[in-house]
Amino acid sequence: MPIKDFLAIIYTTILTISALHMPQPLLPLLGSSFKVEMDTISLIMSATFIPLTVIPVISGVLLNFFSPRKMIIFAAAIHSFVVFSISMAENVYLVIFLRFIEGFLISAILTSNTTYIALKSVKEKIQFFMSYYIAFTIIGGLLGRVLGSIIANYFGWRACFQVMSLSLLVVLPIVYYFMEELKIPKIQKKDYLSFKNFKLVVFNKKIFYIYIAVFCLFFVFSGITNFLPFRIKSINKQASEMLIGLIYSGYITGIFISFIATKIIRVIGNERKTMLFGFSVYGFFLLILSLPNMLLIFIAMFGFCSGMFLVHSVASGYLNRIVTTQKSLVNGAYIAFYYSGGVVGSYLPGIVYKNFGWQSFIIILLILLFGGFFVVTKLSDHS
Helix, strand or coil, X not given: CCHHHHHHHHHHHHHXXXXXXXXXXXXXXXXXXXXXXXXXXXXXXXXXXXXXXXXXXXXXXXXXXXXXXXXXHHHHHHHHHHXXXXXXXXXXXXXXXXXXXXXXXXXXXXXXXXXXXXXXXXXXXXXXXXXXHHHHHHHHHHHHHHHHHHHHHHHCHHHHHHHHHHHHHCHHHHHHHHCCCCCCCHHHHCCCCCHHHHHHHHCCHHHHHHHHXXXXXXXXXXXXXXXXXXXXXXXXXXXXXXXXXXXXXXXXHHHHHHHCHHHHHHHHCCHHHHHHHXXXXXXXXXXXXXCCCHHHHHHHHHHHHHHHHHHHHHHHHHHHHHCCCCHXXXXXXXXXXXXXXXXXXXXXXXXXXXXXXXXXXXXXHHHHXXXXXXXXXXXXXXX
């Protein structure tokens, strides 16, 4: 893949993921601003994840008729407008609705990005490019949370969304000049919309195990990242938005892990063993996060993010390696299952936390984590 194409994907991905996750460390501030409780304000994240559970599959279908480049330009333009509208909203339910709309646009952009990589790369290089792509999604999540919390700390939460809106506009000329008009091969268009074809591709046992694993993976991750700001506030009521944002610094370890994912696979032996190792690391540091100590939480987030993004980067690359046809549909379904975990994980564990406390919250997440570990054991060491 030419470097100019990948640079366009990198910028688009970083900005899109930043916009998705930027409100997370601001949830206590937003709850206070709109005078609503934790379970209501958490819907700001859940609402955005909902479209991501369905629309990637539809986007995958649309990509068989429209190029990824056109999809990105169209979605990014509307995305910028929606983000600016959030900055002007005076009602929390309007914000939730606009975040719901934002989810549709984000899903179209992310599905277009992964499909572009799969179509533009030779099979032997897909794992390499996907690992780097995942690394830049992590950078986007880190920058969105940390820079957003810093801006909010000094200029208020509305300024965060206004800066993001302007940044998203820059996507348009970059994608227009740097990316090519790629066409899906005709063989992939035939009978694309048939249920039989959908079932054969998406619900292949090996593929489906990967989908269940990433559902559990992101359920746990969304639970922690969504409600950790409230946990920090319960430990230290004076914690600022900037301090809460810096707790997410553990993301930086995930970035390095994703860059060297292919080397880790070679050292451990194969993708299955690497994903099992990643889930084990993930679970260990989840237990550390149960402790009421700010320093331990800060340190644990480094290991927690490492385990999560190791599984994520290996799973996505593994999926694109074993699939030879219908890549846009398969990638769309991957994103859909991934964010389905986010929808449930960003809301239901919060009810447990609110009514039964942080320890019960952690137990629920451990159960889901074990579920992801278990389905990965069902994969073959050879594919």
